[in-house]
Amino acid sequence: xxxxxxxxxxxxxxxxxxxxxxxxxxxxxxxxxxxxxxxxxxxxxxxxxxxxxxxxxxxxxxxxxxxxxxxxxxxxxxxxxxxxxxxxxxxxxxxxxxxxxxxxxxxxxxxxxxxxxxxxxxxxxxxxxxxxxxxxxxxxxxxxxxxxxxxxxxxxxxxxxxxxxxxxxxxxxxxxxxxxxxxxxxxx
Amino acid sequence: xxxxxxxxxxxxxxxxxxxxxxxxxxxxxxxxxxxxxxxxxxxxxxxxxxxxxxxxxxxxxxxxxxxxxxxxxxxxxxxxxxxxxxxxxxxxxxxxxxxxxxxxxxxxxxxxxxxxxxxxxxxxxxxxxxxxxxxxxxxxxxxxxxxxxxxxxxxxxxxxxxxxxxxxxxxxxxxxxxxxxxxxxxxxxxxxxxxxxxxxxxxxxxxxxxxxxxxxxxxxxxxxxxxxxxxxxxxxxxxxxxxxxxxxxxxxxxxxxxxxxxxxxxxxxxxxxxxxxxxxxxxxxxxxxxxxxxxxxxxxxxxxxxxxxxxxxxxxxxxxxxxxxxxxxxxxxxxxxxxxxxxxxxxxxxxxxxxxxxxxxxxxxxxxxxxxxxxxxxxxxxxxxxxxxxxxxxxxxxxxxxxxxxxxxxxxxxxxxxxxxxxxxxxxxxxxxxxxxxxxxxxxxxxxxxxxxxxxxxxxxxxxxxxxxxxxxxxxxxxxxxxxxxxxxxxxxxxxxxxxxxxxxxxxxxxxxxxxxxxxxxxxxxxxxxxxxxxxxxxxxxxxxxxxxxxxxxxxxxxxxxxxxxxxxxxxxxxxxxxxxxxxxxxxxxxxxxxxxxxxxxxxxxxxxxxxxxxxxxxxxxxxxxxxxxxxxxxxxxxxxxxxxxxxxxxxxx
Numbered sequence: 001x002x003x004x005x006x007x008x009x010x011x012x013x014x015x016x017x018x019x020x021x022x023x024x025x026x027x028x029x030x031x032x033x034x035x036x037x038x039x040x041x042x043x044x045x046x047x048x049x050x051x052x053x054x055x056x057x058x059x060x061x062x063x064x065x066x067x068x069x070x071x072x073x074x075x076x077x078x079x080x081x082x083x084x085x086x087x088x089x090x091x092x093x094x095x096x097x098x099x100x101x102x103x104x105x106x107x108x109x110x111x112x113x114x115x116x117x118x119x120x121x122x123x124x125x126x127x128x129x130x131x132x133x134x135x136x137x138x139x140x141x142x143x144x145x146x147x148x149x150x151x152x153x154x155x156x157x158x159x160x161x162x163x164x165x166x167x168x169x170x171x172x173x174x175x176x177x178x179x180x181x182x183x184x185x186x187x188x
Numbered sequence: 189x190x191x192x193x194x195x196x197x198x199x200x201x202x203x204x205x206x207x208x209x210x211x212x213x214x215x216x217x218x219x220x221x222x223x224x225x226x227x228x229x230x231x232x233x234x235x236x237x238x239x240x241x242x243x244x245x246x247x248x249x250x251x252x253x254x255x256x257x258x259x260x261x262x263x264x265x266x267x268x269x270x271x272x273x274x275x276x277x278x279x280x281x282x283x284x285x286x287x288x289x290x291x292x293x294x295x296x297x298x299x300x301x302x303x304x305x306x307x308x309x310x311x312x313x314x315x316x317x318x319x320x321x322x323x324x325x326x327x328x329x330x331x332x333x334x335x336x337x338x339x340x341x342x343x344x345x346x347x348x349x350x351x352x353x354x355x356x357x358x359x360x361x362x363x364x365x366x367x368x369x370x371x372x373x374x375x376x377x378x379x380x381x382x383x384x385x386x387x388x389x390x391x392x393x394x395x396x397x398x399x400x401x402x403x404x405x406x407x408x409x410x411x412x413x414x415x416x417x418x419x420x421x422x423x424x425x426x427x428x429x430x431x432x433x434x435x436x437x438x439x440x441x442x443x444x445x446x447x448x449x450x451x452x453x454x455x456x457x458x459x460x461x462x463x464x465x466x467x468x469x470x471x472x473x474x475x476x477x478x479x480x481x482x483x484x485x486x487x488x489x490x491x492x493x494x495x496x497x498x499x500x501x502x503x504x505x506x507x508x509x510x511x512x513x514x515x516x517x518x519x520x521x522x523x524x525x526x527x528x529x530x531x532x533x534x535x536x537x538x539x540x541x542x543x544x545x546x547x548x549x550x551x552x553x554x555x556x557x558x559x560x561x562x563x564x565x566x567x568x569x570x571x572x573x574x575x576x577x578x579x580x581x582x583x584x585x586x587x588x589x590x591x592x593x594x595x596x597x598x599x600x601x602x603x604x605x606x607x608x609x610x611x612x613x614x615x616x617x618x619x620x621x622x623x624x625x626x627x628x629x630x631x632x633x634x635x636x637x638x639x640x641x642x643x644x645x646x647x648x649x650x651x652x653x654x655x656x657x658x659x660x661x662x663x664x665x666x667x668x669x670x671x672x673x674x675x676x677x678x679x680x681x682x683x684x685x686x687x688x689x690x691x692x693x694x695x696x697x698x699x700x701x702x703x704x705x706x707x708x709x710x711x712x713x714x715x716x717x718x719x720x721x722x723x724x725x726x727x728x729x730x731x732x733x734x735x736x737x738x739x740x741x742x743x744x745x746x747x748x749x750x751x752x753x754x755x756x757x758x759x760x761x762x763x764x765x766x767x768x769x770x771x772x773x774x775x776x777x778x779x780x781x782x783x784x785x786x787x788x789x790x791x792x793x794x795x796x797x798x799x800x801x802x803x804x805x806x807x808x809x810x811x812x813x814x815x816x817x818x819x820x821x822x823x824x825x826x827x828x829x830x831x832x833x834x835x836x837x838x839x840x841x842x
Contacts, residue, residue: 009532010502022208050500052221052448053194170205 002033016070016178016186017077017143020150025175027058029070029186061187070186076124077143078177079151083135087165092128092135097161105153119157122149135166143178151175197292199284206278214449215241216275218267218289221446222498224254225290229264231370231377233257234288234298234335237306238313239728241269245445246453248507249304249341249362255441256366263370266290266298267445270313270726271320279320286321295321299373301335303354305343308705309698309728311350314339315720318353325717327355327401332384336391338369344398345429345476346657346765351400351710352717355388359396359768360430361462363438368394392423396430398768405710405764411751413709413762426769429476431809435462435483442494446501455503455536456495458488460517464509465793465801465811467577468566469660469784470605473509476658476770478803480794484814484836485516492524496533504528505536512537512546513794515815516836525553539564543584547591560599560645561592567608568618574787575610577660577780589626593633593644600626601647606675606693607667608653609784616675620682623648623689648683649692650676652699656706657765658772660780663757666703668750672696697735701727703753709764712752714745771809773802793828804830 003009012033019025044057051057097103102118125140137158141149151173159166180186197203207213235253237244244250250267257265266288271279279286285294295301301323303314315325323337324330330337339347340358347357358365372394376387392399402423406414418425432438444456461482464474483491492504504524508514525535535553540546542563550561565580567573573580589600604619623646630644652672655664667675676693683691705712719741726732742749757763759778766774776799780790790799794811804810810832815821818835825831 003532011532021213053219 002035014069014071016074019175023151023173023175027175027177029074029178031063031070063187071144073180073186074178075142075144075146075181076140076179076183077175078138078140078179079154080174080176081137081139081151081155081171082174083137083155083171084167085130085133085135085165086167089130089135089162089165092130093162094126094128097158098123098126100161103157103161105157107153119149119153122147123154126154140179140183195292197287199287199292199294202282202284203287203292206275206282206284209278210274211272212242212449214447215269216271216289218292220448222443223290223445224258224264224266226258226264229260230262231300231373232263232298233265233300233302233370234268234295235265235302235304236268236270236295236314236317237304238270238310238317239306239726240272241447242449242451244269245447245451247304247306248457248459251441251444253302253304253362253366254445255439255443256363257370259439260367260370262374264290265302266293268295268317270310270317273726273732276316276320286317296323296335298335300369301337303337303339305339305341305347305350307728308343308349308702311705311716312720312724312727314350315353315716316725319720326352328352330355330384332382336373336387342473342476345768345770346706348400348710348764349705349708349712349716352713354400356391356397356399358430359398359427359770361432361438362430363432365394365396365430369397389420395428398427400710403767407711412758413764416762416764416767426767428769428807429771431771431807432462433481433809434812435459435481436487436814440483440487440491442491443498444495446499453505453538454501455505456499456501457505457507458491458495459483460488460506460508460511460514460520462508464513466510466513466579467780467790467792467799469575469577469780470566470608470653470656472656472659474659475656475772477509478771478801479809479811479830480513481809481812482515482814482833484834485520485816486836488516488520489523493527496528496531502532503534503536505538507538510539510541512540512543512549513792515794515813517549519816521549521553541584542580542588544587544591547588551591551595560601561597562601562603563588564603565622566603566605567611567615568604568620568622569615571787572608572611572615572618574789575784576605576608577784577789579789579792585622586625586629589629590633593630594637596641598630598641598643599645599647601649602626604648604650605653606650606679607672609661609664611653611675613678616679617682619648619650619679620686623683623686627686627688643688645688645690646686647690647692648679650679651694652676652696654699654703654706657763658770658777660777660784662707662763662777663759663761663781665754665756666700668754669696669700672699695730695733698728698730698733700749700753701733701735701738704749705752707764708752711747715741715747715749718745769806771801771803771807773800773806776801793830795824796827798828798830 001011004012014031016029040060043060047057100120103120104116105119106114107117108114122142128135128137139154155168155171159168237247237250254265257263268286268288285296287294318325323334336355338356339354340362344357344359372390381387388399391397392402402419403416404419405416408414461480463477463480465478465480468474528535537550542565565585566578567576570582626646627644634641655661655666673696680691683689719738722737722741724734724737783790793799810830813831813833814836816836821835
């Protein structure tokens with residue numbers, strides 16, 4: 001592996017979009033810089049033998065040394081969100097939610113003042129259905145440096161819109177994919 | 189939001205519900221690299237470091253015990269730490285009992301609840317953890333449905349204030365005795381023995397095991413101890429510490445648990461040797477871990493390489509009480525630092541002496557990451573350093589600085605103790621002089637090298653002296669809280685005006701509490717209990733420490749803390765820890781105390797004659813040096829016939 005230069009050298013590894021604490025993911029990307037040319041056939045196996053339970057390398061691809069970093073090209077993420085329903089819905093008001101001109105949430109980031117953000121432009125797709133007392137949302141939202149929406153912000157906004165009835169504290173968030181422009185995979 | 193973990197426990201859902209409501213849930217979830225997932229075994233131990241995960245995970249002794257127990261097929265040891273206040277509140281609200289990280293099973297369902305005693309100010313955390321675990325706080329109120337609550341570690345030699353709460357304590361090295369305890373438990377289980385007090389008597393037969401409830405303490409009119417007596421004749425009058433003679437004969441964990449979150453010291457460690465005979469008169473570790481027993485350089489290197497292979501850590505630390513004193517340090521350091529630098533792994537020596545040899549060692553080792561320099565002269569004048577037998581001269585200090593500054597270091601951290609016995613204003617001024625001296629040496633080096641660097645940054649960090657049990661200063665009073673504060677203020681004034689000096693000092697009230705519990709007797713159990721009821725916990729953390737609570741607890745239990753902290757004890761007084769025997773003789777301590785008052789030095793028995801502390805006479809041990817040079821070892825043996833050990837081959841081929 002290649003090490004960074006400087007005062008405190010560390011291996012060059014960069015996650016495309018580090019997963020927030022407490023979220024589950026079924027698909028992430030990572031850039032790793034290697035010295036020489038590792039055997040791509042056996043690399044996943046080698047890495048998997050040392051990775052903690054729950055994380056495994058699915059696929060490796062070689063990219064050009066000068067290729068743009070994953071972090072700079074990933075711009076959207078898909079999520080599956082399961083929320084226990086307290087009061088039943090007659091009809092899910094998802095299209096009404098999306099038809100709003102703006103959806104304002106308050107955002108508090110550490111050491112920064114609270115600000116109001118319109119998240120409507122950050123939502124690309126939103127679908128949902130209720131099954132066995134669970135509301136299942138499928139969302140594709142912007143992520144990365146050019147606009148980022150956290151699933152919990154979407155959840156809060158949606159709960160405010162439907163005025164309760166959801167047990168947001170017990171929601172389970174699963175990231176199902178990361179995409180570059182046009183919802184493609186990084187190497188496409 | 190919810191978090192889902194792969195655990196089979198009845199508390200799974202309850203715990204998952206609260207994890208995201210607290211800071212750093214990584215402290216409570218387990219599953220770290222190299223942590224052990226075992227099916228239930230015949231005997232299980234929940235093992236606590238009674239402080240925050242971030243602190244406890246840096247503790248080597250815990251990793252050693254983890255390895256010792258978990259290598260058995262019939263036993264399992266799982267970890268637990270003191271939950272931070274946010275987690276505690278959530279656990280109490282959701283009725284979740286204290287649980288271990290590995291399986292999330294309740295601590296109360298284990299056969300043993302083992303606790304390591306590293307410092308006295310974790311005592312209230314221990315009570316709090318017992319309460320969270322739903323285990324009765326008092327040993328006398330537990331029955332066979334409860335775990336045996338046991339403790340070990342350096343503070344076990346003076347843990348009388350915990351006598352009411354612990355079922356038994358273990359004195360000394362744990363590698364052998366832990367197996368004897370588990371084996372005896374399994375044997376008694378097989379025999380169908382269910383009488384808890386009978387079981388405690390059986391445990392007391394194991395050398396090194398101390399069952400406080402089997403000893404009675406009587407007091408004199410003046411509050412001092414009249415007699416400590418075993419309740420049965422078969423019990424030893426003094427409980428002798430367990431000592432491992434040859435470190436090469438015991439296992440060392442080469443697959444330590446690697447935390448998933450940041451901890452205080454995130455690095456892997458090799459223990460070079462146990463014990464230290466430099467003889468610093470304030471030092472508790474120096475008193476209770478004698479004699480020096482070295483691990484052979486061959487083993488050290490093997491372990492180091494295994495550690496790197498099994499962990500991927502980027503820092504390897506060669507630890508001991510004074511690592512530059514390791515007889516094979518130059519060889520080991522040279523070889524390891526060369527190897528490790530190739531893999532961008534840095535080699536660290538956390539405790540080096542103040543001398544030029546140590547500095548050379550440091551320069552050689554630190555190829556990957558250079559850090560600031562930390563030195564601990566402990567006192568500001570030669571006279572006071574002689575009183576504490578520190579054996580660091582002005583010249584050592586200057587040579588160390590010269591060598592460090594010449595290699596480009598521009599940050600210096602100095603550790604001192606204030607309010608030491610016999611300390612005067614002159615000694616405090618000496619600390620400021622040493623800081624000024626460092627600046628002038630720094631400037632001299634710049635001139636000599638013809639370079640200009642940014643000004644030297646100095647941190648002067650002081651802690652108030654705390655007299656400790658089993659040390660030469662065990663009879664000494666601690667100065668009063670106001671006197672401790674005045675001395676800090678005096679030094680602060682003295683340091684004012686020296687450029688780029690930062691002064692750090694600790695809370696005198698916290699030091700006072702540590703002094704009370706370091707040399708207290710079992711009557712203090714009442715105060716502990718009351719203070720805990722009033723909300724005391726994490727007393728070593730200034731954001732949690734509440735002196736008002738302690739004052740109230742002392743008043744309500746009618747106990748005078750000054751009796752324990754600020755009283756000069758009579759040399760013939762029976763001390764609360766006299767029946768616990770680490771091996772250093774009281775007669776030696778008395779002689780050494782007299783020498784201290786004359787500022788006379790006592791040499792290190794590794795390099796000079798034996799000072800007859802009694803350790804190697806009363807216990808079946810000797811100083812064990814694994815030297816490279818046969819002649820050198822022979823000449824040391826001539827000075828001190830108590831030196832054993834062997835000449836070891838070096839695998840480096842030098």
